Each structure stands twice: as structure tokens, then as C-alpha cells.
Amino acid sequence: MKVSLSGISVTALSVALTWLSTSSVSTALPSHNVPKAVELATDRGRVNPTNEINLTVVLKLHNQAAYDKAVEALYDPASPTFHQWFKEEDFLKYAPTQQEFEAVKLELVNAGFSVVDSDPHRFSIRVHGTIGSAESAFQTEIHSFTFRGKTFDAHIHDAKLTGSANDFVDSVAGLERHQARPQIAVAKNFRTGQPLFKEPLAKAKDTGGLLGLITGIPLSYPQTFNYSLTDPNISATYRGTVYAIDPTRIVSYTPQELQTHYGLTPLIEEGYNGKGQTIALVEGYGYADAESDANAAAQIFGLPLFTNSTFQVVYPEGKPLNPNAADLTNWTGEIALDIQSAHAIAPGAKILVVASAGQDDEDQIASLNYIIKHHLANAVSSSWENDDEMIAGPAELDAFNSVLKKGAASGISFQFSTGDNGDLGLGTPVGAVEVPSDAPWAVAVGGTSILNDPVSLGDVSAGWGNNVGYIASGGPLDPPVALGFSGGAGGGQSQYFAKPTWQEGLPGSWRQVPDVSALADPYTGFAIVFTSEGVQYFEAGVGGTSLASPIFTAIWAIADQFNGHPLGFASPAVARLKQGEITDVVPVSPLNAHNPAGSVTDSNGTTDYTTPELFSGFLYSQTQFPAAIWPFDSEDTAVLSFGTDSSLTVTRGWDNVTGYGEPNGLPFILAVSLDAAKNGKVKK
Template sequence: MHVRTLATAVAAAAAALVVFPVPAHAAPVTPGGDAGVPPSAPVTVTLTLTGADESSMTAYAAQASSPGTGNYGHHLTRVQARTRFGAPADRVERVSRWAHRAGFSVVGLDATGSRLTVTGTARQARAAFGVTLRTQVRDGVRVRTATAVPKPPAAVRADVAAVSGLTTRAAKPLVARPAVPKPMLEGPYCSAFWGEYTKAGLPSKYPANRQSNILCGYNGAQLRALYGLGPNDRGQGQTVVVVGAFHNPSALADANRAFAENGVPPLPADRFAVKSYNLPGGATGCDQDLWHVEQALDIQAVHTIAPDARIVYAAAPDCTQLEETVAAVIADNAIDTTIVSASWGIIGEPADVPYLTATNNILARAAILGIGVYAASGDTGDNSSVSGANGPSVLFPASSPWTTAVGGTSSAVGPNNQVMFQTGWASAGNRLAGGGWQRLNPAFVGGAGGGPSHHFDKPSWQSGLPGERRVVPDISALADPFTGLHIGYTSGGQYRTGPVGGTSLAAPIVASLTAVAQSRAGGVVVGHAAPVMYAKAAAGRPIVTDVRHIDAGIWTPGINASTPTGDYLLDLDAGVQTLKTGPGYDRVTGLGVPGPGYLTELVS
């Protein structure tokens, strides 16, 4: 095994063009793409049943996650949770009988005792729930939409908390890649560490230690140094589940090839598993290639941080079944995990109350089981610059009060693996023009998502923050693709390498650091981690390190697919939207980045 050198990094980067996509659209509807669903078309519906005591269920989930309460850390098994908070047998029987009479086939009740799956046709769904189903192409993906809020008949309405699955929506992988052409003729364009190279002959904007050429992509030792990991911090005995869409058959081989380049031990086949569930798929328009990059990034980030942990990749059949896959993982007795990483999201928080109710219900049950869900906060800042946006917004499921929302940083690691600085990922671009740097229009290049939810009230553990709504993110980690992680993946039949980031990188970093912390504590489980972070901070024992604004810049020959090759300078943490890093909590980095106390005090 050899550690990647600058020469090999440049050669690898020259082999492929990696692209940081233009910011995603806010799911525009393609003209002429609206069509009715044929009456005989199959549908799969999830009926979230009302538990024996719903208010007690959410109260217990909050108590089990909140230090200082009598039930803190008292997580239940699936059998215990189902017995205590699942739907009563008579309720399950009553709804099942109704579903049969309505022409549906009852697939079964999940292991949490809360989700009854039924299958039927669009005609049966229309008659049962009073909706018409249509298909639309949104952001390139054909999805199905119910024309009204689906409601079961009065006979079982009190038994069903939510009807979901009739409307589908496409999740976006939150992976970001800089547009990097072949190395320029005058020499290497990328730096193996911060500041190794700064392109000569350009006007200076920042001091020498605050400006660098784009990073070639950090290797394993550099990423581990960023979070203070020692040689024995390996995540022994832990299982991290990564939820994504599709599965690349070469994912393990690609990972081990990249690990050899990055000085990371290989991932044995017996510590990597792929799970799939019997979920409806077939949505057209999902960017399967980008999801393969996402899978590669997640697996390689987790294994770099926690090389002894077991990794389970839970593969949704397409990009519209991510939440259903999370629900399947939470209900899966065969997966012994307490950590789920979700590097995807839906921009703008859907205003679909049944969908939000169903998803939050299963996420609350995850908290009862001691399963922490780490959700990426997004890569387009406050989302105000995306096409079709109606002001700032946040992503779901990161905005759920039952997930730990992970924002992002731009991070500088020096020649001896020392951390030179970290600041919020909120970059603005400049192009060389007339002998000086001229701001691009629009200026925003990329940045971590953050801000208040439009739907969820502030949870009690965020009581110290201003406002009345749930605010994201909670914590942050490396995300800027221009200071990203060097990874390898197969695309179009060709193995490619390069620096990759996005909050898709930050979420598995925090998830795998949690695995290391739990392993250090002898396997003690933290569960839903966000309330613990705020409680520790309020008690004057923070386990995260506050991130401050740093004036710094990165030279790059390209930014995204819409910009031609040239000389560009990225201003870090530029604050050109409503988000900028500041002292204490901020909406780019949350409480900060995992500090030394994260490994020692998270599960104390």
C-alpha cells in the first residue's frame, strides 16, 4: 500500500473531469409533463397507524434523548417499542379488514408496529382516499402526485395518522465536485496540503497562509488529523448504515483502490454489506451516476474515520424511495446499528403534511431505539439562489427535530497535518478581469444549508437559540469540495478520482466520529445526538469547537459546468446570502465542528 503523492494526485486528477454541478433547481415542472396515472397502475401505500398513546411515544423519544431526564439513555428494543408504542392489535385488524374490502392487498406491519403497507391500483387508491393521481417531471425525475390530501374513510380515520406513498418526490444526493480541467501547462494546479501552491502572477487578495490553490483532495491521514483521531480510534464493534439510492457493483473495489492511494487500510468484504428492501422503484430521470459517486464518498469517508466499523449500504431502488428505505432500516431486526447517515435531501421542505407526519413518526421511533440519524443540511446555502425558489428555505429530513443536521466547513490542513483553520462553507466566486478580481454574478458558488424550518417548531433542546422554529444545522464537518476528500469511483465504466465534498461528506464524517465515540465508551449508545450537543454546550462543557469566520481564498481554474476555464478566486465564508459564520451558534456550522470532547464526552 502506498500513500498518494502530489505527482500521483495530479496525474489522477488529469485523468478525469470532475464537475461541481450548477445549483439544483427547486423541482421545476417540465411543460407538458403532466399526465394522469392509468387506473390499473400499481401503487404501494404506507398507512402510519395511530399508536396506543402517540403523545407518550414522542415524549419518551424526547426523554430518551435528553440529558437530565429520568429516561435519558434508556433506549428500547424493537420488541419493547412495538409492545409499548405500536398500534394495538384490534386497530391493525380493523384497518387491515378495511384495506381488504377496498381491494388492497395487505403486505404487513413493520417491526415497529406503526407502519402498515398495502398495495393496489390507482383506481382503488382514488376510491379509498378521495384523490386523483397524476405524474409530472420535476427536476428531470418523473414523480407521482396526489391532487388532494389522502384521507381514509371515517370508519378507520381515527386509526390512521397518515397516508403516504401516493405522492412521490425525488431526493437529491448532496455531493459536490469542482470543475477541474487537466493540469495547466505551467505546472501542477492543485495543492496536496493547504498553501503548498499558490498560482504566480495573479493579484494577491489574501496573505500567503490564507490563500491556496485548490486542494487535490485530502488523504486519510489528513482527514483523521482534522478531527484529532489517534491510531486506536477505529470504531471497533460499531455498524454505520449509509442510506442512498442504487448500488454500484464496483463500490467496494473502487473504495479499496482509493484507500491504497490515500494510505487507508482496505475495507474487508466481511465488513461491508448491501441491503435492499421490497420497495416500489422504477422512477425515471434519477441521476444514477451521481448516486454512485455519493455511495463512493459515503463509504470511503466512513471507513477512513472508523476503519474497524462495519458498513451497511442500504440501497433504495430509485431516488424517490429514500425515506421508505430509512424506515425499513429502522424496522430491520437484522441490522444491529445505532447510526444512520443520510447524505441527501429535499430542497424546500415539502408542504405534504401526511408525508412529514409519517417520516417524523418513524424518526421519533428511531430515537426510542437509540438510533441516531445524521442528515446533510444541503449544498446551496439558504436555497434562495436556486431556480424557482421563493425565498430562503431548508432541506428535509435535516430540518426534522428527530435528526442531527450536519452543515459544512472549508478546512485547511497544513504540511504536517496540522489544522491551520476551519471556517464555514459559504463561498463566493471571483474571476480575473482587467488585472483584478471581479465578483461573479451571481456570486454564490456553494455552501452548507441552514436556516429555520417552515414547518417544525423549535425543539426544547434548541431553546437557547432565537426564533420559534427548528433551526439547522446542529454541527458541521468538512464539506467544501475545493478542500474536499480524495476519492475514487467508477463512472461510465471508467475509474475516476478527484476531490469531492458537499454536506454529503460532512454527514458520514460526523456519523463515523459518533461510531468512534461509542466504541471508545465500550459500546454505550448515544442515540439522537443533537440534544446531547446542546445540553453539553449549555452546561459549559461543549463537545464541539466553535467555528469562526476566516478571511481566506482558493484559486481554481474552474468552478462549475456553467463557467469556462480561467482564473478564479473563491472567497471563503463570503456571506453573499443570508448565511455566514460567526461566534457561537450560526446557520452554516451550527454549534461548530466535532472537537476533542466529541470523542470522549458524547456518550459520557
């Protein structure tokens, strides 16, 4: 579905993309660092200078090129330093001097900031002050803007730290204020707009067994549907595979079904269930009932209950001032989904929730730094995104990537959701990749749909992208109505970051997103328990790349356990995989042969409709995708497509919806576990 760009001219958009594509990735605070969206957005005026603000200032390293080379060598199997993660002395070889650090700190303190925290290797410093302090320190003004339906704050003049201390600054996060948004999606009734199933847990239990409310069989054998009105001249006939044929059961997979799909069951039975590993989840705010909700879900699905040793919440900045903050900002369901889906895949792992006191981009950077500083986990999932690259300027983009690179040097893999809105309405395969999954040192996790083949049986994966059409509402629709794109995995090509070395075989010169994928489609989703406003709910049909990121992170934690040594940043290992070591998600499926098609007869005759025509005008050039007829209530029948992700497309090999594909159990684990092979634990 093409999304309006709020009156932005094609020329203006072209200028913006040109700016991004010609921006270089600098090792110092870029001289032109105002977000390009500032030139295109509506300026709402200067932000109140007394408002409080946090900044993370990243310092310039010594011999950046040598540092980059040393970190990359950690991920080269031919290197003598392969998987020899940096120790303190390794970081200090490249660290800013104490004098440089003190000069930056003094300049910030003189501007009115107080120091909140600093990296032990002097890579960064975090300070607290006012908007006025930031404007004074960085010689700019901070204004509020609206752009493409989003509101954000940004500096309007190039940020430059006062005095010679600017020579020591690499990047800064916090001058631009973006809110990290959960990437959670929910299956909905298209007539009412309400979730397909969300009931208080107590009420849901009264209807019978909770497992009887969900089904892991989304598609049923092809059927014929006939529709007619009182007017005998109008009738319609459609035939095709049927989605969710039983309206009393919502399509949602159990943990055991997901373990089977990803080939993990034999590994888990052998004890490779994440035991001894910690999965960190970076969240906004946190909420008090997270553990009790997770244990309620564990009881439903037959998983181990959490204890004080297997579940923990840390607050790097202290607890939020408002204990209901997660509810008010839609983080509660997100947190529940992350915890419960990670536990579903790696039931033996410890889950650590790292709860930021806010949801600004800089709050999340602080949490990422906190994880690295205390080395809290080797596998980290962040099911949130900030904004696309046009809104997030060079200073923020570089700040995120610098922090994530340090994490990779420490042997930590940071996963990020790629978003739930496809190409963000740009209508081009370039897309508008979101921050920070666009960072070369982030593992960008895209999304899939998990379908069954009702004819030949077995699982079939498609790239996540749903389109919807209506064929009947109280009778046949003449003609059928295409509603358009309803959600899909984010992806595309960065217009700022150069292509990393492990993507050498991919097209273009820029960072490609995503790297890997897992289940994200809410119409083939997951069920969770969460508490909101004092009521504990059971909700089915939950997904988004919010689901994909913790699933892959949990699989990576199992790989760490199997390997016997942290595998670190996942992307280079995933890019090396060969056929059979990862499941390539491909566009052509045996399901396509049973896609819905039909005809409508009226006074003008009979009109035939092929599957693409039922989604007319919203499919770009996509013709090969599975779809199904969906009689979702007594009045309405829809057609639902899978694998139609805006202008992003699934292809053989790497693609901008699913990356290199989905993990496939033991072959995947064996292929990435090079340390285990080297030590004779397994034979390669």
C-alpha cells in the same frame, strides 16, 4: 446568488410561507395535507392511474403525549431512563391495537393494495398497488407538477382514508412522489464546467503516485499578480492569499489528514477506530463494484481492506431491475463517497450499505424502517434530501419524523445531509430547509471548509459557501466579473416543525437546521475511486454535505465504541456541549487579513477593488470571510471565497450553516460519553 422562483409572485410566496408557519404538527393525519406548492406549481395533469405505487401508512399511537415524553426522557441525563433504549414491550405500551391495525389494513386491501411489510409493533404498514388504488383509498387524485424547476407528483385533495379506519391514521408517505437526490458536489474548472480531476484510475496511476495528484494545503502565502493587454492603457494588479498554487495538484484531504483535523489520531492509535460498530449508509440502488472501488481507495490511502465481515450490502426491496440504475441516476459517485469517507474516519467499523430499489421518498422511508426493524446499526448516514418543506406536504413530513422518532427510541442516530444549495434561493435567513433533515428527530449535518493559514500555520474552519469571481481571462478583466454563488451548506428555520426541547436556547419557535457540521466544501474536498460504465475512475475535489454526513456518522460510531453503549440520537448531546468540547466555527478568521484585493487601470484612471467588491452583488450582508486568488489554468484567474453561504451566515455559537460546530476529537468524545463517565471508565 438569488435564484429565480420561476415567475412566482412575492405575494404567492408569502402566502405559502404563512401557510407553513401556521400549520400545526398534529398527531393525526392533518385535515389539510395537500402540499402548499400544489397551489403555486404548474399542474401537468393527472398521473396514469395504472402506474404502480408504494405507500407507508403510519398509524396513530395511543397516548402520543406520553410516548413523546418517554422518548425525550431517554435523552435527559437527569432521567432514570436515560439511554435505556426501548424494548419491544415499551413500544407495545403505545402501539395501535391489533383491531385498529387490521381495520387500516382491510381498508387498504379493499382498495386494491397488497401488504408488503408491516412494523412488528404495528406502528406502520407498507402496501403496494396502483395510483388508482391510492386515489380510491384516500379519496383524492394524484397529479404531476413542476415548481421552481422541479417535477413531483402530489395529491390535489386532502388525503383521507376511506371509512372509519381514517381515525387510526397518523400520516402517509408515497402519495407525494419526490426523488431523493444525492447531495454530492464536485470542484470544477469554471471555464469548462468539468471536474478539476477525474481520470481513469489506470491512467492516473501512469502519471505517477496518486497521492502526488492531491494536496492538503489549499492556501499559499500571499502573492502579487500583474496583468496587462497589448493595449498599454489596461492593466491590473492583485495581491492576496493563493488557492491551489500548483495546478497539477487538486486540493483533497487524505484520510490521515482528516483524522488529524478532527483530533482522532490519538484515539485511533489506542484502538478507538469504530471496531465493533456498524455504520449503515442509506443509498439508492447500490452498485456492483462498490467494495472493489473502496478497496482500491483503501490501498491508495493505506487503510485496512474490506472483508466479508466488514462490508455488506443489503437490499430491503430486492435488487433494482436495472443493474445500471445507480449510474443512470448519479448515485454511483455518491455511494463510493459515503463508503470511502466513513471508512477514512472509522477504519475499524463495519460498513453496511442499505440499498433501496428506487429513489422515491417512500423507498428511503422503507429502508429507514428496515434498519430500525432489524436494528442493523446504531449510526446511520443518509447523504440525500428530497425537496423543501413547501413541496413536501404535512403527510410526508410527519411520516419521516415518526419513523425517525422510533429510531431514536431504539437508540439509533440517523444523520442527514442538509443540502448543497444554501437557502435555495429564497434570499432570507429563514431559508427553505430540505426534507428530511428538517425533522426534529433527524441529525441535520451542515458543512464546512477546512483551510490552512499559510502565515501562522494551523487549520482554520469556515462555513461552507463558495462565491466565484473572474479577474483575468487572457488578460485583465475590466471590470472584474462576479459569477456569484456556486454552492454551500443548506440550513435555516423549519416552517412546519416546532423547535425541539434541546434547541430551547436558539432563536425563534421552530426547528433550526443544522445541528452539527463537517467537511463539505469540494474545493477543500476528498478523493474517491468509483466505477462508472465499466471504467474505474480516480476523482479528486469531491464534497457536498454528502461528505459531511458520513464523516460525522463515523465520528459518532467511534463515540459509541468509546462509550461502550449506544449513545443514540446525537442532537441532544451535541446541543449540551460547552466551549472546548466542540469547535465553534466563527466568521472572523486570521485568513481575512490576506484576502485578495487589487486595482484595474484603464483610460479612465485606476479603480480599486476590495474583497467584497470582487464578489459584488452576491454576498448579501457578509463582509467577514476568507478568500483567495486562484490561477486555475494558463488563461484564467478567479477569486474564490469561503464562508459565503447565500443568505445563511456563520456566527459565534449555533448558526444556520454549521450548527453548533465541528467535533474535535477526545474532548468531544469524552463530553458525549456520559455512560462511560457514569460507569467509571472516564472521569468527567
